Amino acid sequence: MISESAVIHPSSVVEDGAQIGEGVQIGPFCYVGKKVVLGEGVRLISHVVVTGKTSIGARTAVFHGAALGAEPQNINYRGEETELRVGSDCVIREGVTMHTGMPDAGGITSVGNQSLFLAYSHVAHDCQVGSNVILSNNVMLGGHVEVGDRVIMGGGAAVHQFCRVGHHAFVGGLAACSLDVIPFGMLNGNPGILGGLNVIGMSRSGMDKTEVHTVRRVFKLIFHGAGTVRENLNAIRHDYEDIPALKDLFAFIDADSHRGLASAAKEKRS
Known part of the structure; x- marks a missing residue:
């Protein structure tokens, strides 16, 4: 179902079955799959792919070249229907990738509200990302990573699969996060060392x-x-x-x- 107030560029493809909310704007050369739900006021700027069983919350903006809802990068995936859920008021910049979950881990990758994902950051299968999170350019989250509310990650940081990053934590640029980071913690270096607390964020x-x-x-x-x-x-x-x-x-x-x-x-x- 496509809302009458939605604006869709003629070069874009919206498959039958997609649910397109009030005031959605879909710019040129986008693809929206048949199981996608776009909430009120969502903007796909251009050359955006939203596929799979993916829902995007109200007023979230997705920029050029982002790919959301593709199947997991996991050799054990066998085509099962899994999900990606993105919250409201997020900003997803150029080239960002977010994948659906794996069936043996609940099958849902989720992102909270009011979060910012800078260019080419990656959210892998089964990640659980909170609200008011900032992932800077080229941040990489492995599968099953948990990120609490108000976490900030500097450019090029990498988080090992199954790691937890507690709320209000700060992970520095190029840091290698292979162990859990406590709430309020500041992690820097490779291997990552807990250098203190994110007092400014607190x-x-x-x-x-x-x-x-x-x-x-x-x-x-x-x-x-x-x-x-x-x-x-x-x-x-x-x-x-x-x-x-x-x-x-x-x-x-x-x-x-x-x-x-x-x-x-x-x-x-x-």
């Missing part, structure tokens, strides 16, 4: 100074203490477990992980 999200300082203090106790990370956490857990930001941090560390936690850079001692 402040921008509305956390007050007292809470920021508390999280910083707890980070040092957990990652720079004498014991292992989990030993240090258990030693202080009851003193801080009522603070919302730290509840998230503790739950992230406690959760089962395919990859383990990225470690902090140790201070030099004389």
Whole structure:
């Protein structure tokens, strides 16, 4: 079904069965598959391919050469129907690729709202990406990666499959993320080292100074203490477990992980 208010360039192809919402704009030389749903006000600028079972939320803009909803780059994929779900108010720039999921992992790749994907960034099968996320140019997410809300990744960063990147984390340009990054963490280098906390991101999200300082203090106790990370956490857990930001941090560390936690850079001692 195509809304009467949609504007579709005559050079573009929209397959029968596609659902095109109010005010959608489809520019020249685009392709929209038969199982695609475009929400109200979506804009496909030009030369965009949206295929597979893909839904794009209201007012999201997709720029030249992006390819959304293609089948997974996985040798075990056998043509099953899986999905890509993209939220509202996202900006997806030139050459971005996002793939549908694998049937043995739930079959859904999802992207939240108000996120920005810069040129040639890649979201692989079964990734779960939160809202208000920024992936800079050429960022690569492997399959099954989880990215929390308000994460920022610098250009050329790569995230290994099955890694988790906690909310408000910052991953530096060209960083190799092969282990989980805690909420609020800052990861840089190859291999990636947890260098501290994303204090600027914490402040921008509305956390007050007292809470920021508390999280910083707890980070040092957990990652720079004498014991292992989990030993240090258990030693202080009851003193801080009522603070919302730290509840998230503790739950992230406690959760089962395919990859383990990225470690902090140790201070030099004389």
